[in-house]
Each structure stands twice: as C-alpha cells, then as structure tokens.
Amino acid sequence: MLLVPWWLEEVIRGTPDIRFQADLVYSTMCGYYFVRMIDNLMDGESPPEAQLLPALTVLHTEFIQTYHGHFPFGDPFWEVLSEASLASAEMASRDASMGSVTRTEFVDTSARKTVGVHIPVAAVIHRYRRTELLEPWFSFLDRFGRWHQMLNDIVGWRVDLQHGRRTYFLRNAPSDNYAAVGEWVLSEGFRSGFAELDAWMDEAIVAASALGSSRLLTYLASRRHRVEATRNELMRKLEYLDGLFSNLGPEH
Numbered sequence: 001m002l003l004v005p006w007w008l009e010e011v012i013r014g015t016p017d018i019r020f021q022a023d024l025v026y027s028t029m030c031g032y033y034f035v036r037m038i039d040n041l042m043d044g045e046s047p048p049e050a051q052l053l054p055a056l057t058v059l060h061t062e063f064i065q066t067y068h069g070h071f072p073f074g075d076p077f078w079e080v081l082s083e084a085s086l087a088s089a090e091m092a093s094r095d096a097s098m099g100s101v102t103r104t105e106f107v108d109t110s111a112r113k114t115v116g117v118h119i120p121v122a123a124v125i126h127r128y129r130r131t132e133l134l135e136p137w138f139s140f141l142d143r144f145g146r147w148h149q150m151l152n153d154i155v156g157w158r159v160d161l162q163h164g165r166r167t168y169f170l171r172n173a174p175s176d177n178y179a180a181v182g183e184w185v186l187s188e189g190f191r192s193g194f195a196e197l198d199a200w201m202d203e204a205i206v207a208a209s210a211l212g213s214s215r216l217l218t219y220l221a222s223r224r225h226r227v228e229a230t231r232n233e234l235m236r237k238l239e240y241l242d243g244l245f246s247n248l249g250p251e252h
Contacts (some may be wrong), residue, residue, distance in 0.1 A: 002178065003029050005120040007213045008110060008137060010130050021128065024120045027066035034059040035088065039049060070127060077126040080134075084115045084122075091115075106168035107146060114145030140207040144220075147200040151227065154193045169193050186238060194231045201227075 005024050034056055041047045064081075071077045091112035100111070118138055125133050128164040153160065153169035160167050161181055169189065173181045201224050210217050 001032065001117050001120070003219065004117065004137075004141070004216070005124050007215045008121060008124045008133070008211075011212045012124065012130055012133075014139050019219065023066050023069065024123060024129070027063050028116075030059045030066070031063040031119070034234055035116060070123065072078070075085060075126065076131070080122040080126070081119050084118045087112045087115045090248070101166065101168040101171060103168065106149075110142075110146045112151035113149055114141065117141050117145070136210055140204060140211060143200065143207050144204040147197060147204055150197055150200060152191065154190070154197070156180075157189070190231075190234060194227075197227065 001024055005028075006016050006021055009021065030121070037048050037052070037056060037059075067077070067081065091109055094109070118141060121137050121141065122134065123132060125137070150169065153167040155167055157167070160170060161173075161176070161178060166173075170181065172192075173184050173189065175181065201220070205217070205220050205224075208220055
C-alpha cells in the first residue's frame with residue numbers, strides 16, 4: 001500500500017516527490033484504519049469500542065481531503081477513488097454474508113478486498129497524466145492481492161473456522177469440526193494451498209516484470225522466499241509427524 005506508489009513514481013520520474021508521497025502515506029493510512037475498523041466490527045473478532053466509532057468520520061474525511069490539495073474537482077482521479085471506494089464497500093457487505101467460497105468468487109472478492117490500493121497508485125498516474133499505466137499496474141495489484149488474500153486465509157484458518165467463515169482455503173475441509181478440519185489442513189490443505197500460492201505468485205511476477213520497477217521485483221522475490229522458508233519448515237514437521245504415526249502402528 002505504501003511502497004508501490006513510491007516505486008511507481010520512481011518509474012515515471014526517477015526521484016519521487018517527498019511531499020506528495022507523504023500525503024499519499026497519510027491518506028492511505030487514514031483509509032486503511034477506516035476500513036480496518038469497519039471490518040473488525042463486521043467480523044466480530046475485535047470490534048472497536050463504541051466511543052471510538054466517531055473516529056470513522058475523522059479518518060474518512062482525512063482520507064479524502066488530503067487529495068484535494070493535488071486534484072481539482074472534475075479530475076479523472078476522483079472517478080477512480082469513487083469506484084474503488086464503492087467496490088470496497090460492496091465487498092465488505094458481501095463478505096459478511098458469504099458462505100463457502102468458490103474459486104471464481106475468490107478471484108473476484110480478493111481483487112475487491114485490495115482495491116483500495118488502486119487509489120494511491122491512480123493518484124501517481126493521474127498526477128503525471130500517464131493513464132496508459134493504469135491497466136498494467138492495476139492488473140498487477142489484483143494478481144498480487146489474490147496471492148496476499150490466499151496467504152492470509154492459510155495463516156488465519158483457525159480464526160476463520162472459529163468464526164464460521166468458510167474461506168476459499170477451507171472450501172474442501174470435510175466439516176466444521178475443529179479436529180477433523182485440523183487433520184485435513186495438515187494432510188491436504190497446506191499442500192494444496194501453498195501450490196495455489198506458488199501459481200499466483202508466478203502470475204504476479206509476470207505482471208510486475210512489465211512495469212519497469214526492479215525494486216518491485218526484488219520485493220516480490222523476498223515475499224516468495226519468506227513464504228517458501230515457512231512452507232519448507234512446515235513440511236519437514238509434517239513429514240516427521242507422518243513418520244512418527246506410521247511407526248506407532250494402526251492401533252494408535
């Protein structure tokens with residue numbers, strides 16, 4: 001959310017405008033906390049206390065108002081901001097009532113969940129009137145958002161199960177019984193989930209390769225490396241457990 005607009009401006013003009021980027025960071029963080037509070041309230045995991053809810057007005061005002069110093073009324077940027085904001089709101093509403101998630105639904109919802117990142121990216125593009133960059137950068141963001149959401153679902157499967165959320169990762173779990181789902185996650189879920197992660201990271205890297213940012217490619221390689229290290233350690237532990245239970249015999 002914070003680094004991609006910086007790297008994009010580097011691609012366009014070499015050296016980013018520090019004041020402009022500072023405004024992007026401030027606006028983005030206000031927008032992030034605005035959405036985070038709403039999501040926490042709807043998820044019921046860690047809802048904000050009632051006395052904090054008026055802060056939503058402040059956060060949303062600051063999120064929008066910061067851009068008024070850079071884009072006049074009628075600038076095409078405002079259309080992107082409006083579309084992204086409405087898509088994010090629609091997704092929050094749909095996500096709260098969604099049952100088991102199919103692959104098609106996941107691809108659609110993951111793009112909408114991360115659509116907020118389009119706003120600071122579009123701000124950079126519209127500031128320099130480089131609208132031909134909208135499609136390729138948005139395409140990358142949607143693909144990376146898919147990978148990021150899948151990773152989030154894998155890491156947070158216990159919390160999702162506890163709150164009755166049948167995510168895309170949990171779609172093939174045998175039941176809502178914690179023990180049965182846990183066994184499935186260890187025997188099948190992690191392997192299939194990480195395989196899907198690999199495929200979507202490949203897509204994200206291909207999309208990023210056409211954007212001209214070496215920093216972005218380095219970042220993606222780092223993210224992939226960290227997840228691979230986690231996966232390899234996890235798989236070693238699973239293989240150990242498989243061998244242990246095999247040696248114990250069927251009666252155990």
